[in-house]
Amino acid sequence: MKPLDPRLLRRARGARVFLAASVLIGVASGVLIIVQAVLLARGIAGVVLHGSPVTAVAWGLGAVVAGRALLVWAQEVVAQRAAAAVKSTLRKQVLQHSLKLGPVWLSGERSSALTTLLTKGLDDLDPYFARYLPQLVLASTVPAGVIGWMATGDLIAAGTVLITLPLIPIFMALIGWATQARSRRRQHALAVLAHHFADVVGGLTTLKLFGRAKAQVTAVRRVTDEHRKASMGSLRLAFLSSFALELLASISVALVAVGVGLRLVDGKLGLETALMVLILAPEAYLPLRQVGLQFHASADGVAASEEVFRVLETPLPQRGDRTDVPDLRTIPLYLYDVTVTYPGREEAALDGFDLELHPGEVVALTGASGAGKSTALAVLLGFVEPQRGVVVVGGSAADEFDPVVWRRQFAWVPQRPGLRLGTVADNVRLGKPDASDDEVRMALLTAGAGELELDKAVGEQGQLLSGGQQRRVALARAVITDAPVLLLDEPTAGLDADAEAAVVAGLRASGRTVLMVAHRPALIAAADRTVTVGTRELVKV
Numbered sequence: 001m002k003p004l005d006p007r008l009l010r011r012a013r014g015a016r017v018f019l020a021a022s023v024l025i026g027v028a029s030g031v032l033i034i035v036q037a038v039l040l041a042r043g044i045a046g047v048v049l050h051g052s053p054v055t056a057v058a059w060g061l062g063a064v065v066a067g068r069a070l071l072v073w074a075q076e077v078v079a080q081r082a083a084a085a086v087k088s089t090l091r092k093q094v095l096q097h098s099l100k101l102g103p104v105w106l107s108g109e110r111s112s113a114l115t116t117l118l119t120k121g122l123d124d125l126d127p128y129f130a131r132y133l134p135q136l137v138l139a140s141t142v143p144a145g146v147i148g149w150m151a152t153g154d155l156i157a158a159g160t161v162l163i164t165l166p167l168i169p170i171f172m173a174l175i176g177w178a179t180q181a182r183s184r185r186r187q188h189a190l191a192v193l194a195h196h197f198a199d200v201v202g203g204l205t206t207l208k209l210f211g212r213a214k215a216q217v218t219a220v221r222r223v224t225d226e227h228r229k230a231s232m233g234s235l236r237l238a239f240l241s242s243f244a245l246e247l248l249a250s251i252s253v254a255l256v257a258v259g260v261g262l263r264l265v266d267g268k269l270g271l272e273t274a275l276m277v278l279i280l281a282p283e284a285y286l287p288l289r290q291v292g293l294q295f296h297a298s299a300d301g302v303a304a305s306e307e308v309f310r311v312l313e314t315p316l317p318q319r320g321d322r323t324d325v326p327d328l329r330t331i332p333l334y335l336y337d338v339t340v341t342y343p344g345r346e347e348a349a350l351d352g353f354d355l356e357l358h359p360g361e362v363v364a365l366t367g368a369s370g371a372g373k374s375t376a377l378a379v380l381l382g383f384v385e386p387q388r389g390v391v392v393v394g395g396s397a398a399d400e401f402d403p404v405v406w407r408r409q410f411a412w413v414p415q416r417p418g419l420r421l422g423t424v425a426d427n428v429r430l431g432k433p434d435a436s437d438d439e440v441r442m443a444l445l446t447a448g449a450g451e452l453e454l455d456k457a458v459g460e461q462g463q464l465l466s467g468g469q470q471r472r473v474a475l476a477r478a479v480i481t482d483a484p485v486l487l488l489d490e491p492t493a494g495l496d497a498d499a500e501a502a503v504v505a506g507l508r509a510s511g512r513t514v515l516m517v518a519h520r521p522a523l524i525a526a527a528d529r530t531v532t533v534g535t536r537e538l539v540k541v
């Protein structure tokens with residue numbers, strides 16, 4: 001683990017401002033520490049040697065202590081603000097990047113891992129900013145100043161500190177290597193736990209139905225146990241390393257103290273200088289010891305930020321920036337030899353797929369389960385980059401266009417409708433925010449969901465609606481857009497054959513081009529033609 005990841009400074013302005021402020025505060029703290037030691041040594045030596053009153057230094061000391069308290073407060077405020085700003089920046093960047101990477105990249109375990117990362121994961125950056133980084137800055141400013149000042153009074157003591165001080169970072173680096181692996185393991189265990197828990201809670205009804213709910217207790221216990229073990233491992237290492245660093249620093253201060261004591265007895269060193277050196281010596285080690293202590297508290301945050309950079313450094317699909325996308329109301333669309341193999345898979349999900357889509361036609365996409373129908377839609381939407389083949393429109397490849405502008409040509413109804421908390425009308429209006437009630441009603445009617453009231457409540461992920469109703473609301477959401485092409489992934493499940501035919505007739509009447517994944521004969525029969533995925537020929541009906 002790097003003490004300070006330069007990517008953090010590059011990506012988050014808040015971190016740069018914080019670092020600059022911390023350096024200023026660090027330098028001021030160093031100066032005050034030296035002034036405090038000098039005043040203390042002068043005061044004590046004056047009382048012991050000359051019986052002078054302490055009032056003279058007491059005022060100075062009071063001012064120094066107040067100054068140091070003010071600096072600690074300022075550091076805390078700056079750190080909290082920086083942590084909040086950096087977390088917010090990173091969250092925004094990761095969300096934006098994930099959106100650009102698209103739903104296919106986000107599918108599976110990734111979505112819950114990302115949720116954990118963006119919530120609890122990034123919150124672990126708080127101790128990194130509030131405790132670790134300020135100490136790191138102090139560790140790079142205070143010891144240099146302190147040793148320099150000590151050298152003006154006692155070169156031998158300054159030399160002793162200079163030789164023993166590097167032992168602390170060396171030990172810290174050794175401990176750091178061990179901590180890094182453990183922190184990653186803990187982060188991973190937490191992500192697995194989150195995913196597993198979300199999965200179990202989400203599927204509780206199904207698990208209960210099959211009498212498997214109790215069996216999940218063992219699985220949850222096992223995953224929780226792994227997380228507990230990983231956390232305890234991190235804690236053990238943290239305690240051990242604190243002990244090692246404390247011991248090292250104490251021995252080093254003792255070495256300085258013995259030397260100073262001997263030279264004081266020999267008369268080679270004055271009392272005031274000896275006191276100044278003795279007061280300053282622990283201050284040289286303190287920031288480094290503190291860095292070691294805070295390092296463990298912040299390791300989780302750093303592991304989370306590394307995870308953030310892993311997401312941010314995932315390359316986006318190569319797309320151009322042309323905005324002159326031909327209007328698919330008048331121009332046909334072609335897929336030639338499109339082949340997609342998902343990462344980590346050996347078999348192609350879509351192999352040499354060809355398709356022609358002419359304006360205004362209704363095409364059914366059929367094929368066995370897993371043949372690649374949804375993948376074909378994902379290629380059209382630019383969520384998946386084919387390894388071979390091309391999507392062509394008006395003589396240009398689709399990947400020459402800006403993906404946002406390109407996607408305006410399509411309205412998509414995915415297999416999982418992805419409805420939001422609100423009402424039916426709220427969900428339909430996602431397709432056209434300024435749509436009137438009448439437009440929403442018309443869209444619902446076209447989608448075969450005329451029976452649904454506009455203000456009917458929709459729960460999270462479409463709860464409170466039946467599976468079929470969810471799909472039809474999602475279809476209405478697509479119908480209400482101005483997109484010339486509708487990409488529908490099994491949109492009419494839950495409707496009978498007549499209603500299905502009526503929906504297709506409604507879609508056709510709207511003049512849009514429709515490409516719909518279809519399994520049932522009634523829906524296939526309602527299409528103008530059928531394209532089968534998994535076989536290379538085009539079947540005309």
Ligand SMILES: Nc1ncnc2c1ncn2[C@@H]1O[C@H](COP(=O)(O)OP(=O)(O)OP(=O)(O)O)[C@@H](O)[C@H]1O
Pocket residue numbers: 104105107342343345349350367368369370371372373374375376
């Ligand atoms: N994100 C992904 N990562 C890895 N493999 C995937 C991913 N999405 C789909 N696949 C695999 O690609 C193949 C094609 O999947 P796809 O969803 O396109 O099929 P489909 O024809 O739409 O299936 P169905 O009719 O069952 O919905 C399947 O073997 C599937 O397991």
